[in-house]
Amino acid sequence: MIKTRFAPSPTGYLHVGGARTALFSWLYARQQAGSFVLRIEDTDLERSSQASITAILQAMDWLGLDYDEGPYYQTQRMERYREVIERLLAEGKAYRCYCTREELDTLRAEQQARKQKPRYDGRYRDYQGPPREGVTPVIRFRNPLDGEVVIDDLIRGRITISNRELDDLVIMRADGSPTYNFCVVVDDWDMGITQVIRGDDHINNTPRQINIFQALGVTPPQYAHVPMILGSDGSRLSKRHGAVSVLQYRDAGYLPEALLNYLLRLGWAHGDQELFSREQMLELFSLTSVNHAAASFDPDKLLWLNQQYIKQADAARLGALLHEHYMHIGVNPNDGPEPQAVAEAYRERARTLREMAENSRFLYQDFEHYDPAMASKQLKPAAVEPLSALRQQFVDLETWQPAAIHAAMEAVAERLQLKFGKIGPPLRVAVTGGAGSPSLDVTVALLGKPRTLQRIDRALATIE
Numbered sequence: 001m002i003k004t005r006f007a008p009s010p011t012g013y014l015h016v017g018g019a020r021t022a023l024f025s026w027l028y029a030r031q032q033a034g035s036f037v038l039r040i041e042d043t044d045l046e047r048s049s050q051a052s053i054t055a056i057l058q059a060m061d062w063l064g065l066d067y068d069e070g071p072y073y074q075t076q077r078m079e080r081y082r083e084v085i086e087r088l089l090a091e092g093k094a095y096r097c098y099c100t101r102e103e104l105d106t107l108r109a110e111q112q113a114r115k116q117k118p119r120y121d122g123r124y125r126d127y128q129g130p131p132r133e134g135v136t137p138v139i140r141f142r143n144p145l146d147g148e149v150v151i152d153d154l155i156r157g158r159i160t161i162s163n164r165e166l167d168d169l170v171i172m173r174a175d176g177s178p179t180y181n182f183c184v185v186v187d188d189w190d191m192g193i194t195q196v197i198r199g200d201d202h203i204n205n206t207p208r209q210i211n212i213f214q215a216l217g218v219t220p221p222q223y224a225h226v227p228m229i230l231g232s233d234g235s236r237l238s239k240r241h242g243a244v245s246v247l248q249y250r251d252a253g254y255l256p257e258a259l260l261n262y263l264l265r266l267g268w269a270h271g272d273q274e275l276f277s278r279e280q281m282l283e284l285f286s287l288t289s290v291n292h293a294a295a296s297f298d299p300d301k302l303l304w305l306n307q308q309y310i311k312q313a314d315a316a317r318l319g320a321l322l323h324e325h326y327m328h329i330g331v332n333p334n335d336g337p338e339p340q341a342v343a344e345a346y347r348e349r350a351r352t353l354r355e356m357a358e359n360s361r362f363l364y365q366d367f368e369h370y371d372p373a374m375a376s377k378q379l380k381p382a383a384v385e386p387l388s389a390l391r392q393q394f395v396d397l398e399t400w401q402p403a404a405i406h407a408a409m410e411a412v413a414e415r416l417q418l419k420f421g422k423i424g425p426p427l428r429v430a431v432t433g434g435a436g437s438p439s440l441d442v443t444v445a446l447l448g449k450p451r452t453l454q455r456i457d458r459a460l461a462t463i464e
Ligand code: GLU
Pocket: 006, 007, 008, 009, 041, 184, 196, 197, 198, 199, 202
């Protein structure tokens, strides 16, 4: 059975690059009725944190990347790593190395002076003597001296590395802690992982890991190295390029399906199709057609996709999300129209839910001041007559619905012999303060009668 995993190190939030790797692993497993495992690689105690673990789990949940097993934690598997190290030692596939830090430093300096690549020279590989006094040894993996490692990467194709390039990796430190590359092998083995899909920053680890698999007599998984994501300036995507954490996108009012769709399209295409439902992703995605080259992150494209998904989202869900965003920006959603009605009116014009919440704030709270440019253009003495007439017409309205409101505005235009353009704009500034809004009849309907009348009064007072 196909089994993939996502194995983040909890040393920070889940960033979009990690989310993309998780998505590819998830898609690969799900589309083949396989299994998907979440493994938290928390052996770096100094850099790992519980807050980061929580953020990763929340982000996976928000994105809907569900896993069949895990989360497993490497810190809970120490016994197992030690057991495998014992076995390698017993079989002569690993050995104790008594080099001191000073000796290693000297070796490195000599190699650098000779313009050689610094590497461990294997001086304890065949050491048979007694333990060296005063030195707690590390344990090194006995890497093959000759031959080569071949990776048939599912994305990049064949990669061949000579064993001469690799030195004997430390698999257990002097303090007894197993090292990263070793733990990953034991985990991928024990968890029955068939395809390792991960960022290509790990590509140098892969030949080392394959050699350890081979020493254990285990067939290594297949590997797929996903190209990294670059910022607009061509450097690796980082905080400098704006939001890179998955949860930051959630808080900024993105829909998870928009982010997933964006991450899928980044370096992968199916003709010129832009929108992919979850079903279509599962049907069409193929690892082998992921681009080899690094992909550039384009925030505008993501924003555009988000807008498309907002347009087509279920109204009740959008209403519930808008409700949350009101809370985040200090708007009490009970002080105005049903958020769902607002979401339906605004869905065609908002790129994020946050923007939707901000732009419709005036429906719940009085604005502090008018947009100065709009006010000086629209709130002039010439607007007094139409605004007063509108007020009167509105007072008498019995049904507070867009159609009735529209009819009332038309009646005023007719009576005053004014074009609609002389009536609508001042009313819009009066009720919204100058913010962009849906059609006036819908906006006024959402605002409600008492608030509409108050706002007209305020505008009239401002003109005077
Ligand atoms: N823990 C590694 C990381 O977060 C991933 C290792 C792997 O996927 O093999 O970069």
